[in-house]
Amino acid sequence: MPEQxxxxxxxxxxxxxxxxxxxxxxxxxxxxxxxxxxxYFTGLREGRxxxxxxxxxxxxxxxxEYDPVSGGSLTKLVPVGSEGEVTLWTWNSRLSEGQPFDxxxxxxxxxxxxxxTPVFHAVDAAHDQMSVGMxxxxxxxxxxxxxxxxxxxxxxIS
Amino acid sequence: MxxxxxxxxxxxxxxxxxxxxxxVELIQPVIQEAIERSGIGRHDFDFTCSxxxxxxxxxxxxxxxxxxxxxxxxxxxxxxxxxxxAWALYEAWVKIQTGQADTALVYSYGKSSPGDLTRVLSRMMxxxxxxxxxxxxxxxxxxxxxxxxxAGVTSETEMAEIANxxxxxxxxxxxxxxxxxxxxxxxxxxxxxxxxxxxxxCPPITDGGVxxxxxxxxxxxxxxxxxxxxRGIDHRMDGHHITMRDLSVAPSIAIAxxxxxxxxxxxxxxxLHACFTHQEPIIKAALGLGSDVDVNPSGGALSANPMMAAxxxxxxxxxxxxxxxxxxxxxxxxxxxxxxxHNLVAVLEGEG
Numbered sequence: 001m002p003e004q005x006x007x008x009x010x011x012x013x014x015x016x017x018x019x020x021x022x023x024x025x026x027x028x029x030x031x032x033x034x035x036x037x038x039x040y041f042t043g044l045r046e047g048r049x050x051x052x053x054x055x056x057x058x059x060x061x062x063x064x065e066y067d068p069v070s071g072g073s074l075t076k077l078v079p080v081g082s083e084g085e086v087t088l089w090t091w092n093s094r095l096s097e098g099q100p101f102d103x104x105x106x107x108x109x110x111x112x113x114x115x116x117t118p119v120f121h122a123v124d125a126a127h128d129q130m131s132v133g134m135x136x137x138x139x140x141x142x143x144x145x146x147x148x149x150x151x152x153x154x155x156x157i158s
Numbered sequence: 159m160x161x162x163x164x165x166x167x168x169x170x171x172x173x174x175x176x177x178x179x180x181x182v183e184l185i186q187p188v189i190q191e192a193i194e195r196s197g198i199g200r201h202d203f204d205f206t207c208s209x210x211x212x213x214x215x216x217x218x219x220x221x222x223x224x225x226x227x228x229x230x231x232x233x234x235x236x237x238x239x240x241x242x243x244a245w246a247l248y249e250a251w252v253k254i255q256t257g258q259a260d261t262a263l264v265y266s267y268g269k270s271s272p273g274d275l276t277r278v279l280s281r282m283m284x285x286x287x288x289x290x291x292x293x294x295x296x297x298x299x300x301x302x303x304x305x306x307x308x309a310g311v312t313s314e315t316e317m318a319e320i321a322n323x324x325x326x327x328x329x330x331x332x333x334x335x336x337x338x339x340x341x342x343x344x345x346x347x348x349x350x351x352x353x354x355x356x357x358x359x360c361p362p363i364t365d366g367g368v369x370x371x372x373x374x375x376x377x378x379x380x381x382x383x384x385x386x387x388x389r390g391i392d393h394r395m396d397g398h399h400i401t402m403r404d405l406s407v408a409p410s411i412a413i414a415x416x417x418x419x420x421x422x423x424x425x426x427x428x429x430l431h432a433c434f435t436h437q438e439p440i441i442k443a444a445l446g447l448g449s450d451v452d453v454n455p456s457g458g459a460l461s462a463n464p465m466m467a468a469x470x471x472x473x474x475x476x477x478x479x480x481x482x483x484x485x486x487x488x489x490x491x492x493x494x495x496x497x498x499x500h501n502l503v504a505v506l507e508g509e510g
Contacts, residue, residue: 018177023216037286062287068397090300091353098292107297118401120288148290
């Protein structure tokens with residue numbers, strides 16, 4: 001039995017006729033990222049972006065391993081800019097654990113210069129700064145480890 | 159192809175939180191009701207297939223425990239999909255097509271109330287690029303709504319009208335969770351939940367379940383006076399990454415619709431698995447439905463949205479209307495994933 005279930009704070013409690021007990025669900029896998037996703041995270045660690053060219057010549061960023069139409073393997077990594085344009089956005093004031101900020105921010109699709117598909121990330125801006133077509137640049141973490149959180153967010157280019 | 163029909167259905171009363179029952183207790187009476195309505199003996203099903211999610215139940219292989227609700231002794235031929243029950247029905251339909259079964263029991267259920275549902279659903283996202291940021295299901299729906307409005311597919315006013323119409327329709331559905339709506343004007347006066355979505359654009363959090371019985375050919379005619387024949391059924395999926403899709407359209411619905419024979423038209427009713435208001439116009443456009451089709455008379459997923467069941471409920475709602483003789487031909491749609499990523503379309507028809 002988990003230690004938590006026998007200690008005071010996490011013990012089952014009875015509310016009316018309903019028995020309640022704490023439950024922590026985890027899938028603690030570790031994965032290797034491979035030559036395509038790994039290249040993207042290596043780029044983030046170095047403070048830059050890479051995309052991948054698909055069979056029709058479009059640059060997909062973040063890069064994917066397979067062509068979106070044919071399913072063929074993709075290998076041609078290409079550099080992509082660290083600035084770009086907001087194509088879709090919504091405002092997030094329902095903050096929850098694990099999200100990039102503990103203050104309201106925008107979720108957005110951002111098409112980086114040189115890419116044909118957008119990345120999904122947070123834009124740290126005031127609500128009235130947000131618009132489709134606005135220019136933003138990447139803000140990287142000071143200490144980077146080759147993972148998604150190396151990219152803190154995007155911010156408006158004023 | 160064998161003729162396969164839905165010959166009976168049953169649903170739970172859909173509620174915000176069925177705290178007093180576990181999954182087995184929630185779905186057992188629903189299964190019992192569907193079996194009794196079919197007239198087939200409970201040990202006489204050739205195949206049983208269910209749909210549910212371990213992420214909602216909070217434990218791996220949770221569906222195995224729910225088999226207690228179908229009495230799996232003596233041993234039965236059984237399968238499960240970690241998907242909406244509409245895909246369990248699809249698997250059962252394939253099983254019947256292969257000739258390995260003439261009858262099948264299909265059920266699905268979801269207790270969406272424990273935990274934070276919108277965070278649980280964020281685990282459906284790509285685990286490298288998107289899930290680490292913990293966006294919620296509502297955030298992605300909001301981005302899709304933005305794309306649909308920008309493309310002229312819908313508007314905030316039409317979205318409020320869909321919310322109002324759906325929940326007003328649900329007033330005649332005794333099993334629905336939300337059964338009335340403020341006026342369109344009052345809805346539009348509300349604040350944004352996630353721009354451009356307001357609370358009314360989003361589905362309720364619902365606990366509930368559904369069961370249906372399938373039978374082939376003469377078995378269907380033997381046990382049902384007016385079977386709801388599955389004239390066509392197909393499912394297709396759009397791409398893995400949400401950023402690589404044009405979210406204002408649903409190409410996979412259009413392909414599934416073509417394969418299922420939706421193009422022949424003639425529908426009296428459509429039950430569409432639109433969890434968010436803006437998704438209804440996207441689905442209708444992909445299906446090519448005109449304004450003459452009665453859409454979601456049950457109230458749809460906007461009025462009761464039990465996870466893993468709301469898609470199969472769409473098929474059940476069309477089948478119920480065919481069984482009762484109130485309609486002759488209908489189309490049902492079910493979806494999985496974020497922003498209409500994976501879609502199933504079925505054409506159901508009664509005879510005479």
